[in-house]
Amino acid sequence: MSEFVNMTIERSNVQLSKTDFESDQMVKWCPGCGAHAILAAVERVFPKIGYRKENFCMVSGIGCSSRFPYYVNTYGIHGIHGRAAAIGTGVKVANPRLSVWIASGDGDSLAIGGNHFIHLIRRNVDVNYILFNNQIYGLTKGQYSPTTPMGKITKTSPQGTIEHPFTVGELVMGAQGTFFARVPDNNISLMTESMFEAAKHDGTSVMEIMQNCIIYADKAHFDVIGKEVKDENMLILKNGAPMLFGKNNEKGLRLGDTGMEVAEIGKDGITVDDILVHDPYDKDPGIHTMLAKLAPPHFPMVFGVIRSAMFPTYDDLVEEQIKYAKETSKIKNVDDLLNSGDTWEIN
Amino acid sequence: MAKKKRSVVEKESVVVKFVGDSGDGMQFTGGLFSDSSALAGVDIATFPDFPSEIRAPQNTIAGVSGFQVHLGSEKIFTTGDMVDVLIAMNPASLKSNMKWARKGATIIVDTDAFSDKPLEKAGYKSNPLDDGSLESYHMIKSPITTLTKESLKDLNIDSKTAERSKNMFALGMLYYIFNRDPKTSFSYFEKKFKKDPKVVEINKLVIQSGYNYADTIEVLESVIQVSAAKMEKGRYRNITGNIATAWGLLAAAEKSRRPLFLGSYPITPATEILMELSKHKSLGAKVFQAEDEIAGICSAIGASFTGSMACTSTSGPGLSLKSEAIGLAVITELPLVIVNVQRGGPSTGLPTKSEQSDLYQALFGRNGECPVIVIAASTSENCFYYAYMAAKYSMEHMTPCILLTDGYLGFGSTLFKIPKMAEMPAIKPPMAKPNDPDYKPYKRDTKTLARQWAIPGMEGLRHRIGGLEKEDIIGTVSTDPMNHQKMVEYRAEKVERIADYIPLQEVYGEKSGDLLVVSWGGTFGAVHSAVQNLQREGKKVSHAHFHYIMPLPKNTGEIFAGYKNIVVCELNSGQFVNYLRMRHPSASYHQFNKVQGQPFMINELTTKFNQLLEEK
Numbered sequence: 001m002s003e004f005v006n007m008t009i010e011r012s013n014v015q016l017s018k019t020d021f022e023s024d025q026m027v028k029w030c031p032g033c034g035a036h037a038i039l040a041a042v043e044r045v046f047p048k049i050g051y052r053k054e055n056f057c058m059v060s061g062i063g064c065s066s067r068f069p070y071y072v073n074t075y076g077i078h079g080i081h082g083r084a085a086a087i088g089t090g091v092k093v094a095n096p097r098l099s100v101w102i103a104s105g106d107g108d109s110l111a112i113g114g115n116h117f118i119h120l121i122r123r124n125v126d127v128n129y130i131l132f133n134n135q136i137y138g139l140t141k142g143q144y145s146p147t148t149p150m151g152k153i154t155k156t157s158p159q160g161t162i163e164h165p166f167t168v169g170e171l172v173m174g175a176q177g178t179f180f181a182r183v184p185d186n187n188i189s190l191m192t193e194s195m196f197e198a199a200k201h202d203g204t205s206v207m208e209i210m211q212n213c214i215i216y217a218d219k220a221h222f223d224v225i226g227k228e229v230k231d232e233n234m235l236i237l238k239n240g241a242p243m244l245f246g247k248n249n250e251k252g253l254r255l256g257d258t259g260m261e262v263a264e265i266g267k268d269g270i271t272v273d274d275i276l277v278h279d280p281y282d283k284d285p286g287i288h289t290m291l292a293k294l295a296p297p298h299f300p301m302v303f304g305v306i307r308s309a310m311f312p313t314y315d316d317l318v319e320e321q322i323k324y325a326k327e328t329s330k331i332k333n334v335d336d337l338l339n340s341g342d343t344w345e346i347n
Numbered sequence: 348m349a350k351k352k353r354s355v356v357e358k359e360s361v362v363v364k365f366v367g368d369s370g371d372g373m374q375f376t377g378g379l380f381s382d383s384s385a386l387a388g389v390d391i392a393t394f395p396d397f398p399s400e401i402r403a404p405q406n407t408i409a410g411v412s413g414f415q416v417h418l419g420s421e422k423i424f425t426t427g428d429m430v431d432v433l434i435a436m437n438p439a440s441l442k443s444n445m446k447w448a449r450k451g452a453t454i455i456v457d458t459d460a461f462s463d464k465p466l467e468k469a470g471y472k473s474n475p476l477d478d479g480s481l482e483s484y485h486m487i488k489s490p491i492t493t494l495t496k497e498s499l500k501d502l503n504i505d506s507k508t509a510e511r512s513k514n515m516f517a518l519g520m521l522y523y524i525f526n527r528d529p530k531t532s533f534s535y536f537e538k539k540f541k542k543d544p545k546v547v548e549i550n551k552l553v554i555q556s557g558y559n560y561a562d563t564i565e566v567l568e569s570v571i572q573v574s575a576a577k578m579e580k581g582r583y584r585n586i587t588g589n590i591a592t593a594w595g596l597l598a599a600a601e602k603s604r605r606p607l608f609l610g611s612y613p614i615t616p617a618t619e620i621l622m623e624l625s626k627h628k629s630l631g632a633k634v635f636q637a638e639d640e641i642a643g644i645c646s647a648i649g650a651s652f653t654g655s656m657a658c659t660s661t662s663g664p665g666l667s668l669k670s671e672a673i674g675l676a677v678i679t680e681l682p683l684v685i686v687n688v689q690r691g692g693p694s695t696g697l698p699t700k701s702e703q704s705d706l707y708q709a710l711f712g713r714n715g716e717c718p719v720i721v722i723a724a725s726t727s728e729n730c731f732y733y734a735y736m737a738a739k740y741s742m743e744h745m746t747p748c749i750l751l752t753d754g755y756l757g758f759g760s761t762l763f764k765i766p767k768m769a770e771m772p773a774i775k776p777p778m779a780k781p782n783d784p785d786y787k788p789y790k791r792d793t794k795t796l797a798r799q800w801a802i803p804g805m806e807g808l809r810h811r812i813g814g815l816e817k818e819d820i821i822g823t824v825s826t827d828p829m830n831h832q833k834m835v836e837y838r839a840e841k842v843e844r845i846a847d848y849i850p851l852q853e854v855y856g857e858k859s860g861d862l863l864v865v866s867w868g869g870t871f872g873a874v875h876s877a878v879q880n881l882q883r884e885g886k887k888v889s890h891a892h893f894h895y896i897m898p899l900p901k902n903t904g905e906i907f908a909g910y911k912n913i914v915v916c917e918l919n920s921g922q923f924v925n926y927l928r929m930r931h932p933s934a935s936y937h938q939f940n941k942v943q944g945q946p947f948m949i950n951e952l953t954t955k956f957n958q959l960l961e962e963k
Contacts, residue, residue, distance in 0.1 A: 080672060087648055094649065342382060345582050
């Protein structure tokens with residue numbers, strides 16, 4: 001984890017540790033909430049990233065997830081509902097020498113803030129976006145969200161929801177996302193690894209955390225990440241490795257004539273060589289999009305860094321245009337501007 | 348050609364209006380004419396009058412586009428009420444503008460355009476050029492299209508291109524009528540179309556032909572001379588309110604050494620501010636065209652937290668969308684300039700027409716107790732100064748400021764005496780010092796009550812702010828009842844104390860008398876001219892025009908006490924007058940209101956004032 005240097009952000013000249021980022025505020029999430037794990041991962045990964053501690057800036061919207069800035073000792077701004085992406089864009093564009101981290105939930109990001117979410121991704125602003133997906137509105141006490149599965153009974157859907165949910169990864173790919181990772185909240189090492197990869201990535205890095213809301217949507221993700229089913233229903237991707245899953249890695253994904261297929265190693269002469277090898281850096285989003293959409297019962301759900309493709313970032317392009325304008329324009333200050341074009345003297 | 352001796356009539360002020368179809372290039376023609384007038388030293392004020400449709404169906408009333416220029420050899424304050432010279436390129440434009448033509452006005456029409464179909468589309472039952480309905484005007488009926496084509500026949504160009512140049516033929520005629528050298532506009536074409544000599548040649552030829560034609564047929568007994576105005580010495584330019592606003596923001600950023608960030612979304616009539624600032628990256632301006640109004644202001648709030656001089660520009664409907672975020676800027680006590688170029692409302696309303704109906708929204712349109720500074724510009728050129736001051740007070744006092752202009756100021760132009768940056772007032776935001784052991788996010792300056800601005804990256808000052816109520820001084824989240832009351836009062840008091848920093852209200856005229864006329868914002872020109880007219884007649888009328896609205900200048904109550912009657916004039920149903928009734932209840936107020944998407948006419952104001960003077 002040391003190959004990582006973003007030249008525009010100043011690095012710390014001392015080795016930082018978890019305590020450098022611990023806040024003195026009482027963490028008020030419910031005991032057993034998945035958000036605690038996310039906080040632990042952030043406190044673990046920030047010192048490893050190695051930037052000066054003053055160069056981190058947390059931004060959030062509204063919801064349980066969005067209390068995050070108060071719980072990390074960095075610069076932070078707790079915004080308004082749905083607008084974290086817009087506020088974060090302003091922070092990063094105004095000062096690209098900051099490492100900007102957005103904490104947001106499924107309602108905040110995909111309902112009220114859906115517009116900002118897709119445009120942030122489309123522009124590829126260099127921010128890291130932690131999306132706490134617990135498939136429910138927690139802070140308002142249990143209404144369905146844009147990721148709640150169809151048919152689910154909640155406080156506002158007593159007969160079950162009648163809405164088709166978003167798949168976060170699919171939305172990210174549709175918005176031309178350059179980085180997408182999915183992790184469960186019960187695997188801190190995978191979470192920390194993905195966060196580190198997100199920090200390394202230049203551009204909008206979306207990390208979807210399958211987070212458990214112990215009060216209003218308990219075990220919502222357990223049909224994928226639960227102990228009994230996870231071997232069959234989870235596939236953890238690794239760069240350069242074949243996409244294998246199953247208790248003994250006896251299954252894998254391959255590209256069939258009509259799309260993705262699950263293949264069993266040893267059956268019908270299939271070997272590991274027939275299985276797709278993961279390349280998160282592929283610029284073509286085709287395979288990444290297919291991977292992001294997979295879900296049980298016919299497929300495993302895919303975890304880890306699904307996509308990490310290099311494209312120019314919005315903030316870099318802004319700086320480039322400003323640099324070019326400064327070098328080439330005759331207007332160097334406001335006096336020049338005021339006196340440019342047609343002017344005349346009256347005596 | 349031997350130079351004929353022309354008879355010349357001197358005029359102090361003339362209003363000229365160019366009208367035609369949206370595609371006829373009326374804005375461009377009007378712009379060239381007003382620039383040439385400004386170069387001749389004449390005082391000018393211009394206003395474009397165009398439909399919200401880009402190209403409404405040809406020859407319809409909906410598709411009429413106009414450009415008005417007021418020329419003056421004395422200082423002028425408005426773009427003019429009634430038109431003295433009207434150039435109408437088609438029947439629809441004539442029909443929709445006759446109501447603005449003064450009796451006896453000179454009207455130039457392109458007779459080629461007055462055929463059956465366009466006449467019918469304009470709703471004329473008979474041809475007004477033949478039916479005697481325009482007898483009380485001085486009509487100049489010229490086959491402009493035919494003459495334009497004729498003048499270009501040696502150049503071998505297609506008839507469509509030739510036809511498109513007819514506006515330049517009309518411009519040439521106007522140069523004759525106003526005793527100007529037709530070559531004034533040549534240099535514009537030579538510069539602009541350096542790479543396309545054909546275009547330059549066509550336009551020069553057509554302008555000269557129009558001029559020669561007017562000279563030959565002697566369109567007027569005497570040509571009109573508007574002499575150079577006596578103006579304060581200095582360097583001048585012509586400027587629209589929106590450009591002036593953009594430049595004022597750039598100037599404030601340079602002076603304060605805080606980088607400019609604009610987060611904005613296109614909306615009529617404010618879009619030009621966004622477009623103009625996009626051009627000035629060489630000055631370090633960062634301009635973010637957001638996905639919507641909310642993202643515009645929220646990105647600006649993020650940039651403000653990060654230490655930028657942050658702005659967002661919009662019009663009424665956009666201000667509605669920004670309301671919640673303005674509250675965030677208020678509670679986080681971050682500087683932010685919100686420019687609202689007002690238009691007719693509610694809802695989409697009258698996008699291209701002007702109104703002053705967003706004052707309540709600016710003052711009160713947010714949840715919770717949410718005070719902001721409110722400042723209003725009053726002329727196109729002083730949008731520069733008030734944008735600058737909006738940024739200054741916002742940054743120095745760490746609270747958002749709404750700057751109100753309007754479509755009339757934003758689109759309109761006036762002459763602008765170019766200031767020197769060295770002479771602009773200093774701007775000193777309360778920046779925190781890195782590693783200051785005493786820094787606390789909500790510790791306040793004892794005089795201004797502003798908190799310090801500590802920006803991400805500064806060593807030793809990590810802190811969190813946000814939309815939840817904060818504990819006094821230390822800035823942690825607090826729901827303590829007494830703390831909330833204290834913070835509400837601090838935020839209000841901080842804005843009120845700005846009254847100690849803004850200039851005292853000025854009065855034009857005697858400090859006491861029969862009538863005080865009160866106005867604010869973009870109505871200055873008309874109201875001021877009306878008051879001036881009455882003062883010349885010896886009437887005891889004075890004028891107080893407000894730029895600082897929240898807070899009001901400290902001497903406001905004192906001024907009001909000096910008059911028998913006060914009348915508050917505004918282009919809404921009485922928003923400022925009701926605000927004054929609330930802030931200064933001991934005075935009693937008359938009001939004069941108009942909500943038609945049109946500016947005040949000087950004569951309707953004088954009528955009202957005379958009526959009040961007679962009542963006693």
